[in-house]
Amino acid sequence: MQNGPVPTTLTLLSELGKLAPGSKVRFLGCVTNYSTKTATLTLEHNHPPGNLLQAQVDVTLLVTTMKSNDTQIGEWVNVMGYLTSRKEKQTPNRPTLEVGVQAIVLWSSGSFNLQAYEESLDKHTP
Helix, strand or coil: CCCCCCCCEECCHHHHHHCCCCCEEEEEEEEEEEECCCCEEEEECCCCCCCCEEEEEECHHHCCCCCHHHHCCCCEEEEEEEEEEEEEEECCCCEEEEEEEEEEEEEECCCCCHHHHHHHHHCCCC
16 A cells, blocks of 8 residues: 555656556657647657657646646647547558556756766666
């Protein structure tokens, strides 16, 4: 029996597809799209190279507290939330895997060393 909140798994975006829906995760991703209609951020991180996973992050719970730069294309953001779904999507150029995430916290990564981040998580990935 657990007496506190569910622990968060720090992971690379590319590993989200290996986790079960309902898992609480924290990951970093680059904004490639934002839909104001659905309050959904599309995040990607091409690591390892050739990664075809996209995170579809529902930010409905956060829209009143988010900063405008958090939704700009090319912005790197940290997300903490729960995995909600997983689906394969066939596009003309390439197949992709989309993982749905309900965000409970989102913040800009600010200035950081992407290579060091990737190396540090690669060491912890089996």
